[in-house]
């Protein structure tokens with residue numbers, strides 16, 4: 064597909080319209096596959112955050128909430144469905160923008176856009192179903208009381224998102240937040256904001272009430288931090304690195320503001336000796352090389368049963384050699400560039416530290432020779448790894464897998480859990496009872512059996528330990544944006560009778 068001649072020049076999307084950033088500053092957009100500057104995005108600062116939060120507050124309370132926050136779920140569902148339909152109409156264009164902005168293969172970006180549309184549709188259905196779940200009765204042990212539950216939108220929510228799946232990660236928050244009746248300020252990553260700004264255009268096209276969704280682009284410190292600390296933001300939903308997550312949590316704690324945190328990972332993939340090796344190799348590749356390994360749940364620690372380790376690694380290298388690494392717009396590309404020069408340098412540093420610490424770079428570890436420009440890194444397989452090495456312990460967020468062997472199931476589980484993170488884990492074996500045992504033993508929010516990475520909007524997503532807390536997607540994703548209120552009624556005609564009535568004398 065040909066690149067568009069110009070990237071749309073957008074402002075900040077606030078109160079249903081476009082605004083130039085208060086300080087008039089913009090940030091360059093660099094295509095990481097060519098290193099060319101292809102456009103720019105607005106750089107919001109605290110002044111713009113103020114405007115966006117105020118627009119969201121107005122929209123939340125407008126006309127007593129009749130048109131949004133207290134409207135029937137079916138009303139909000141109609142808007143969410145309209146957004147989904149527009150995403151589908153513009154799928155090719157949005158996928159192209161995502162690829163130009165992030166370096167991911169066009170096929171992957173197209174798949175992401177399908178997931179975006181599906182996510183809006185899914186939460187449209189949950190918005191419709193929400194009304195039927197109101198006033199759910201609570202059974203009480205005293206018959207003179209009745210109690211029921213109201214589920215109410217939390218209020219104005221700040222949504223701060225990363226660059227690896229720019230529009231998809233934003234949608235995981237925007238769709239349920241709007242379905243719940245919240246109004247929102249979205250702050251996407253400064254490294255890839257183009258498609259999130261296009262979402263603003265779509266909201267305007269479908270006539271979403273002004274201020275229901277506001278989109279401000281800019282740096283984390285200049286736009287994200289004032290959003291997280293804003294006293295009129297009722298909740299922060301954050302996806303990003305563990306370091307930034309810690310900062311957000313500290314800021315939010317000052318106002319006892321609820322947060323949900325989807326953070327990093329260093330997930331294990333355990334492969335036993337009873338498997339079809341080529342099938343397992345393909346999942347290992349998908350688990351760590353899809354999206355150039357820039358996946359929070361990447362299974363970047365590969366644990367191989369010692370009996371198959373050599374054969375498995377031979378096949379893994381053979382498969383890795385056959386991956387098409389190219390400009391991500393080229394047909395059949397399966398490994399594009401990483402997102403930025405900064406990310407490229409960071410990944411290369413991980414590889415050189417691994418080498419210095421005594422690990423073996425079995426395959427890859429360099430820029431592909433046929434690509435002279437762009438932030439491309441070969442799929443990289445690292446062996447002779449010890450559990451104290453940086454490459455074993457820290458999230459690389461690049462196409463780099465490190466490998467260790469194990470002898471027993473117990474040893475495999477111990478190695479799998481040898482991490483501060485707890486986002487995901489995977490096991491491949493033909494022994495399904497063993498897989499069930501291991502899925503219970505792995506300390507993480509997600510476990511895959513005989514695969515790695517498939518992700519469905521219906522199923523909960525989120526981590527344990529330093530991978531964060533709270534769950535997105537499914538009903539759990541909606542609950543993130545709902546506050547549960549108990550309403551309890553005294554329903555006896557008799558006085559309560561705890562105090563003696565005063566004397567009538």
Ligand SMILES: NC(=O)c1ccc[n+]([C@@H]2O[C@H](COP(=O)([O-])OP(=O)(O)OC[C@H]3O[C@@H](n4cnc5c(N)ncnc54)[C@H](O)[C@@H]3O)[C@@H](O)[C@H]2O)c1
Nearest residue numbers: 224225226251252283287288303304307325326327328359
């Ligand atoms: N658990 C998940 O579901 C999930 C999904 C995708 C990505 N991630 C994680 O995201 C990370 C990669 O994304 P990234 O590099 O964009 O992360 P990041 O933490 O650098 O940035 C994430 C977002 O936070 C903003 N930000 C930065 N500093 C801030 C501050 N002080 N206050 C408020 N906002 C601030 C950034 O501008 C960006 O929008 C990886 O660690 C990855 O594992 C997790």
Ligand SMILES: C[N+](C)(C)CC=O
Nearest residue numbers: 227228358359360518
């Ligand atoms: C689940 N996924 C892969 C879409 C997002 C994690 O980075």
